[in-house]
Amino acid sequence: MSGGELGGLLADAIDAATGDGAAYADARSVESQSQSLSVNGPTVETLDYGDSTGLGVRVLVAGAWGYAATSKLSRDDAVRAARTAVEIAHASATVTSAPVELVPEPAHQSEWSTPVKKDPLAVALEDKLALLTDATREMGRRNEIRSARATMDVVKQQTSFLSSEGASIRQTIVHTGAGIEATAVADGEVQQRSYPGSFRGHLGAGGYELIEAMDLAGNAAQTADEAAALLVAPECPSRVTTVVLDGHQVMLQVHESVGHPTELDRVLGMEAAFAGTSFVGIEDLDRFHYGSEAVNITSDPTSPGGLGSYGFDDEGVEGRRADLIREGVLVGFQTSRETAVKVGAARSNGTMRAEGWENFPLIRMPNINLLPGEGSLDDLLADVDDGIFMATNKSWSIDDKRKNFQFGCEIAWEIKNGRLGRMLKDPRYTGITPVFWGSCDAVAGPEEWRMWGTPNCGKGQPGQTMRVGHGTSPARFRNVSTGVST
Amino acid sequence: MSSSELPVTRAEVRRAAEAVLDHPGADAVEVVIGAASSGVTRYAGSEIIQNIARDELQAFVRVVVGDRAASAATNQLDAGHMTTAAGAALEAARASLPDPDFPGLPSPAEVGEATPVGRWDDDTAAASPAQRAEAVKEIVAATAAGAAAGIYETGAHAWAVISSEGIDCFDAFTRCVMTCLADVGDATGWGDDSSHALSEVDAAGAARRAIAKAEASRGATDAEPGSYDVVLEPVAAGTLLDYLSYAGFGAKQMLEGESFFAERRGQGVADPSVTIVDDVRHPRSVGIGFDFEGLPRQRVAVIDGGVATGPVSDLRSARKLSEPPTGHSSGSAEFGAYAANIIMEPGHQDLEELIAGVEEGFLVTRFHYVNILDRPTTLLTGMTRDGTFRISGGEVAGPVRNFRFAQSVLEALANVRGVGRDLVALAPEFGSFGSTAAPALRVDGFHFASTTSH
Numbered sequence: 001m002s003g004g005e006l007g008g009l010l011a012d013a014i015d016a017a018t019g020d021g022a023a024y025a026d027a028r029s030v031e032s033q034s035q036s037l038s039v040n041g042p043t044v045e046t047l048d049y050g051d052s053t054g055l056g057v058r059v060l061v062a063g064a065w066g067y068a069a070t071s072k073l074s075r076d077d078a079v080r081a082a083r084t085a086v087e088i089a090h091a092s093a094t095v096t097s098a099p100v101e102l103v104p105e106p107a108h109q110s111e112w113s114t115p116v117k118k119d120p121l122a123v124a125l126e127d128k129l130a131l132l133t134d135a136t137r138e139m140g141r142r143n144e145i146r147s148a149r150a151t152m153d154v155v156k157q158q159t160s161f162l163s164s165e166g167a168s169i170r171q172t173i174v175h176t177g178a179g180i181e182a183t184a185v186a187d188g189e190v191q192q193r194s195y196p197g198s199f200r201g202h203l204g205a206g207g208y209e210l211i212e213a214m215d216l217a218g219n220a221a222q223t224a225d226e227a228a229a230l231l232v233a234p235e236c237p238s239r240v241t242t243v244v245l246d247g248h249q250v251m252l253q254v255h256e257s258v259g260h261p262t263e264l265d266r267v268l269g270m271e272a273a274f275a276g277t278s279f280v281g282i283e284d285l286d287r288f289h290y291g292s293e294a295v296n297i298t299s300d301p302t303s304p305g306g307l308g309s310y311g312f313d314d315e316g317v318e319g320r321r322a323d324l325i326r327e328g329v330l331v332g333f334q335t336s337r338e339t340a341v342k343v344g345a346a347r348s349n350g351t352m353r354a355e356g357w358e359n360f361p362l363i364r365m366p367n368i369n370l371l372p373g374e375g376s377l378d379d380l381l382a383d384v385d386d387g388i389f390m391a392t393n394k395s396w397s398i399d400d401k402r403k404n405f406q407f408g409c410e411i412a413w414e415i416k417n418g419r420l421g422r423m424l425k426d427p428r429y430t431g432i433t434p435v436f437w438g439s440c441d442a443v444a445g446p447e448e449w450r451m452w453g454t455p456n457c458g459k460g461q462p463g464q465t466m467r468v469g470h471g472t473s474p475a476r477f478r479n480v481s482t483g484v485s486t
Numbered sequence: 487m488s489s490s491e492l493p494v495t496r497a498e499v500r501r502a503a504e505a506v507l508d509h510p511g512a513d514a515v516e517v518v519i520g521a522a523s524s525g526v527t528r529y530a531g532s533e534i535i536q537n538i539a540r541d542e543l544q545a546f547v548r549v550v551v552g553d554r555a556a557s558a559a560t561n562q563l564d565a566g567h568m569t570t571a572a573g574a575a576l577e578a579a580r581a582s583l584p585d586p587d588f589p590g591l592p593s594p595a596e597v598g599e600a601t602p603v604g605r606w607d608d609d610t611a612a613a614s615p616a617q618r619a620e621a622v623k624e625i626v627a628a629t630a631a632g633a634a635a636g637i638y639e640t641g642a643h644a645w646a647v648i649s650s651e652g653i654d655c656f657d658a659f660t661r662c663v664m665t666c667l668a669d670v671g672d673a674t675g676w677g678d679d680s681s682h683a684l685s686e687v688d689a690a691g692a693a694r695r696a697i698a699k700a701e702a703s704r705g706a707t708d709a710e711p712g713s714y715d716v717v718l719e720p721v722a723a724g725t726l727l728d729y730l731s732y733a734g735f736g737a738k739q740m741l742e743g744e745s746f747f748a749e750r751r752g753q754g755v756a757d758p759s760v761t762i763v764d765d766v767r768h769p770r771s772v773g774i775g776f777d778f779e780g781l782p783r784q785r786v787a788v789i790d791g792g793v794a795t796g797p798v799s800d801l802r803s804a805r806k807l808s809e810p811p812t813g814h815s816s817g818s819a820e821f822g823a824y825a826a827n828i829i830m831e832p833g834h835q836d837l838e839e840l841i842a843g844v845e846e847g848f849l850v851t852r853f854h855y856v857n858i859l860d861r862p863t864t865l866l867t868g869m870t871r872d873g874t875f876r877i878s879g880g881e882v883a884g885p886v887r888n889f890r891f892a893q894s895v896l897e898a899l900a901n902v903r904g905v906g907r908d909l910v911a912l913a914p915e916f917g918s919f920g921s922t923a924a925p926a927l928r929v930d931g932f933h934f935a936s937t938t939s940h
Binding site for chain 1: 524525526527528529530531532533534535536537538539540541542543544546554555556557558559560561562567570571574575577578579581582583585587614615616618619622623626633635636637639665666667669674742743744748749818819820854855856857858859860861862867868869871888890892915935936937938939940
């Protein structure tokens with residue numbers, strides 16, 4: 001079905017919804033194509049193509065929401081979805097106290113696309129498999145490596161959005177990524193090392209050029225060597241010490257302890273029953289000391305190359321940069337048109353996204369970026385007499401208010417007199433969010449800053465998985481509890 | 487089973503599959519189709535905040551060329567889209583690498599014919615938005631002393647596996663799930679209920695449990711981290727079992743050395759009172775009678791009387807083990823087999839009796855944000871949530887602030903000192919073909935590593 005035909009269905013759906021009494025309606029179609037490859041040693045484990053098209057209609061009737069989605073793409077089906085959404089909204093209105101209000105947003109007529117140099121879906125499959133197997137072959141040269149895996153993922157998504165306010169937006173977003181993972185096993189011990197990041201490597205907005213720049217095969221030997229070395233490395237000690245985190249781990253620290261707690265729907269209790277709420281409230285804006293003066297964090301769909309880089313969110317709001325934490329003070333939340341009303345904002349900052357056509361949009365992190373400070377990673381290490389450098393996220397857990405957290409990394413090294421020393425296995429650290437960010441005394445500079453991606457952020461019911469970006473550089477934290485007492 | 491409420495009928499999937507089963511150039515073809523028609527009413531602050539209905543479908547076409555296979559998915563069942571998917575899968579399979587361990591597609595003569603479980607309820611499949619809103623009204627009324635948040639979900643789900651080798655499976659189930667978090671300002675409480683049939687879900691009763699738990703949690707005090715005897719309510723126990731299954735019940739994880747089965751198969755790993763089975767036909771399970779290769783889903787005692795007697799397998803891992811497959815393909819060759827319908831066999835004590843057995847310890851309602859720290863030792867971490875209480879002298883002695891735990895599940899199961907008699911099904915993830923049901927457990931020496939401020 002062509003984009004024009006889908007646009008016609010969306011217009012029919014909006015006409016049907018407003019004709020049935022909706023005060024507001026938007027309709028969104030999503031056509032997605034995906035490719036997922038996974039190679040384990042010489043064996044192709046996953047070679048999947050995906051193709052999905054559908055549409056969803058969101059309406060406000062009597063101040064309450066209704067949403068209906070279908071993969072059936074006839075005019076009758078689109079109109080049926082709109083009428084179902086209106087019926088649902090009527091039911092919602094029987095259990096609401098105050099009508100939903102939306103902050104205004106210009107009715108954009110626009111197109112936006114991810115800049116792509118080399119179409120990742122057009123690259124020959126043989127070339128992709130060769131790139132992956134070159135890396136797994138190199139990792140598999142070590143006897144300790146039980147599993148040498150390489151993965152590649154591509155998603156191309158075309159979205160059309162129409163609203164009863166007159167918005168008409170078409171976006172094409174391309175996410176591409178790859179990674180390698182070596183798992184070493186001996187005597188019941190399992191250790192893993194990944195490159196360039198864990199959990200399917202690194203994904204970003206762009207084309208196949210992102211994968212070519214990774215040099216997976218060139219990094220395979222070191223990845224395998226480190227996994228094997230971890231088998232005999234001493235365990236990370238339980239102590240209170242200075243910790244330096246690499247950019248990948250800072251990414252997840254930002255994600256869990258800043259990104260989620262500053263989602264305004266969580267702050268307002270809308271996610272209370274599932275993902276949880278937040279330890280900060282609306283009353284904390286412009287007052288609460290979230291971290292040290294070294295901590296500056298933004299919500300920014302306009303920063304390039306991230307999994308949260310886009311022109312418009314899924315309720316037609318133009319993406320724009322918003323400060324969340326400025327010199328350690330909480331100054332903003334991620335908002336939607338509905339929740340922005342609750343903090344007296346004139347506009348939403350454009351963070352509503354839905355997974356596919358079948359889901360109701362939620363506040364989702366775009367690119368939540370820790371702004372760079374000064375100096376290199378070596379400069380951060382140089383000011384540590386005795387501490388631990390941890391790299392590459394391995395595990396995470398945080399409470400329902402996003403306060404008490406524990407993270408694990410794949411690998412660590414002692415820091416002695418400003419230099420890296422012995423390798424340590426099973427590094428973990430725990431903390432309380434504002435205390436931890438308050439202990440941040442240095443963030444490395446622009447030369448160390450890069451955009452990372454989290455492809456598996458879960459939220460909402462039904463559960464939605466979102467791809468989220470985080471620009472970070474390594475950072476240093478004092479007086480951190482490491483290890484885990486069992 | 488009313489075909490008018492099925493999200494996709496057997497005839498529709500058969501027709502879609504027949505368009506590609508003889509795809510030119512393919513040695514064999516398999517089609518897996520999943521479809522759902524569902525509604526989820528979400529509420530928070532005691533009012534409905536999101537409310538959706540959706541019809542969805544996915545068809546996965548796997549094409550085999552010699553010892554190579556690839557798959558392509560589409561969400562349109564017409565012959566054109568199915569043929570395009572088969573063509574893409576064929577091209578990918580041809581470009582792929584030889585796989586000497588590829589087990590091929592099974593035939594019914596080789597693996598047997600699966601029969602449907604048929605856990606279906608017409609009223610649940612036909613539930614309307616107005617019915618879901620009425621249920622939320624009941625929940626809100628039952629929690630009027632606080633604010634309520636949660637979901638009320640109804641849905642109909644169907645799965646099919648059809649292949650050129652003669653596999654022809656179809657099964658459908660319905661599901662009604664409600665959850666309720668009651669918030670009284672300085673404390674929260676939890677209640678949930680689920681079944682394949684809406685009429686068996688007591689939404690108001692679960693809401694009353696949630697508000698009672700919240701009221702009882704007011705004025706929580708600090709407690710010192712450390713190792714304590716605990717009573718885990720069924721939802722908390724079931725969460726640990728879910729992660730145990732994910733961490734180690736699959737044969738692929740065993741073969742790759744990452745599961746506890748790699749070192750301890752056939753050995754005692756838990757107290758003899760602990761028996762954990764995967765059994766889709768258990769009355770508290772909801773799911774389908776076959777796996778994603780079309781094999782009959784067998785009942786497997788994964789831990790039997792404390793002994794590690796699993797794992798579960800798919801065709802590929804079973805062949806490597808030289809054992810019959812158990813019918814637990816997850817549909818992902820990358821992940822391998824998955825035990826999706828976990829049942830822990832109940833014991834003989836009620837919750838009060840389990841609590842009475844603890845001199846000094848804690849009662850845990852449920853856990854939050856659990857994650858695996860070490861797969862072979864099944865070491866997990868996570869938080870307690872929505873009702874954690876001190877036990878003193880065999881009685882509940884007041885609420886405490888939440889703990890972070892760091893605990894090996896197998897060690898906890900080795901320290902089980904009592905198993906509850908009531909088997910409770912966990913509220914499942916949306917659309918899941920899996921289910922978990924667990925009793926309450928009394929566990930000695932459960933490790934809490936730190937606390938939080940609420």
